[in-house]
Amino acid sequence: MNPRSRTLPVLVFWLVVALSMMPVPACASVTGDTDGDDIVSKAELTGQILDYLGGSSHTSLSDLRSASHIHAYYPRTIVDSTGDELTLYKPIKRIIAYNTDCAEVIRSLGATKDVIGIGTVVEEDDFFSEFGEVPAVGKWNSPDCERILALDPDAVIVYGKWPEKGKLDDKLKGTDIEVIRLNLYVPENMTGDVQKLGIVLERESEAEELIDFYQHYADLVGERVGALPEGERQTMYLEGYTDFKTVSAGSGGGQMCVMAGGRNIASDLVGAYPKVDTEWVIAQNPDLVIKAASSSYDNTSEPDAILNGIVSRPGWADMDAVRNDRVHILTSDIYTGPRYVVGGAYMAQWLYPDLFADINPADIHQEYLERFQGMEVPDRIFVYPASEP
Structure with a gap:
């Protein structure tokens, strides 16, 4: 057997491990998914690694890093505060925080740099001075969906009940934007909802x-x-x-x-x-x-x-x-x-x-x-x- 053929699987394995540990940028679609099921399989990732090692111009190192990370850590699923199951297929890196409760927990988890939009209640609160240059996109119970679409976030975080789905979820159908409903104001559910937000933001240890x-x-x-x-x-x-x-x-x-x-x-x-x-x-x-x-x-x-x-x-x-x-x-x-x-x-x-x-x-x-x-x-x-x- 050719020595090169014996070492290639080992090289591929360690390359997958190294790439999956690197932070990755957000992406509009699931990078590395070639069959349209939103999941980066082992076969799909291996094929892209081999293409990259073979000098293919169709796979960049950045794309390979993203695909490796998604293969290792996605999909991930939570049950939101409405009882609905939500499955994420890619990293959430661009967030709109509509209320002060989610904004405060996002800060606790060290993810404020991922916030690209806020609700007016956050904008008006001096407690969140670091969001002074972040655009506001409507009230916590009355979102401005046109501005949401213009910002192109990965996720919008709101309360379980507010705003009503007809004002938000229905208007974002057909986009890649996730609506994440967590009641980060209810003491009884606080630890569970913090854990769920940690999963969403890949901030489990925080x-x-x-x-x-x-x-x-x-x-x-x-x-x-x-x-x-x-x-x-x-x-x-x-x-x-x-x-x-x-x-x-x-x-x-x-x-x-x-x-x-x-x-x-x-x-x-x-x-x-x-x-x-x-x-x-x-x-x-x-x-x-x-x-x-x-x-x-x-x-x-x-x-x-x-x-x-x-x-x-x-x-x-x-x-x-x-x-x-x-x-x-x-x-x-x-x-x-x-x-x-x-x-x-x-x-x-x-x-x-x-x-x-x-x-x-x-x-x-x-x-x-x-x-x-x-x-x-x-x-x-x-x-x-x-x-x-």
């Missing part, structure tokens, strides 16, 4: 590091409150951004209440965000009242005014939470979303100050921002007042 962070603090709180008898658990009224609109067991806020060891007085009400009235809240007489605010503050005047407005509501002066100064404001920055463990730690400390006297939620927030967002804690007010009197 995703696991973030998941470990979440799990560590969720376990820290859970282990302490888990031993509390049901009769000793504190009751909580959690009011949303709209006055007297609360949260039930089916909401992210309700999940945070459970995480913190509290008993949500509205857990059995119908709908995720039921509307109640002041008499109902007074009758429930919660131990703790938390008001969600839409954004953090740069001074105490506004949250102080909101707090005073709550405690001065007619009939509320005799409620246990008001009499004992256990009324707090929690801003959207750490209420559900990617920083839910920070808000959950504050909730737990407000519910059980003695049990969590050694925990400083502000330190958890700082650790998160430094490790995963690459920044210091902004000089803003995220909770008010921060601790129990």
Whole structure:
């Protein structure tokens, strides 16, 4: 046997290994797929390697690198937040991030350079200053599909429910653009959805590091409150951004209440965000009242005014939470979303100050921002007042 014929398979094998480990650029179609099934088979890749080694001008080194990577790591499949199975056949390298939750997790995974378009809600948020030159392509629930098509992304990342498929998916049919629906604001599903985004972006190790962070603090709180008898658990009224609109067991806020060891007085009400009235809240007489605010503050005047407005509501002066100064404001920055463990730690400390006297939620927030967002804690007010009197 010709010695060259014996060494060629070995050369091909090591060339495949070396090429598949190299980062590859995004491509409009599946590079290396010659039979149209979107998969680069071993036979297809071997044929292209042999063509390249034989000096063929039809296969470039860049194409060969892409094909080798796709052969090694694709297809890959996730189940999105709607329950639909999504299979990817090539790397996702050009992303449109439509909401702040996915943008924040993308930053945690170190993939901000892949973002080529954003929703207006991201554009308007100072927290995402690095996207200042990135074009906006519509609202998180109302996309501008013409601008999406002009940017030619590999994927658009949106919430599971919003925007409706008729406003986005249906209008992108026939293109190579993937619509990836992940609810990166629901505490209960956060670790799973972070893992899925890590798979989509080939950032599995970064995703696991973030998941470990979440799990560590969720376990820290859970282990302490888990031993509390049901009769000793504190009751909580959690009011949303709209006055007297609360949260039930089916909401992210309700999940945070459970995480913190509290008993949500509205857990059995119908709908995720039921509307109640002041008499109902007074009758429930919660131990703790938390008001969600839409954004953090740069001074105490506004949250102080909101707090005073709550405690001065007619009939509320005799409620246990008001009499004992256990009324707090929690801003959207750490209420559900990617920083839910920070808000959950504050909730737990407000519910059980003695049990969590050694925990400083502000330190958890700082650790998160430094490790995963690459920044210091902004000089803003995220909770008010921060601790129990």
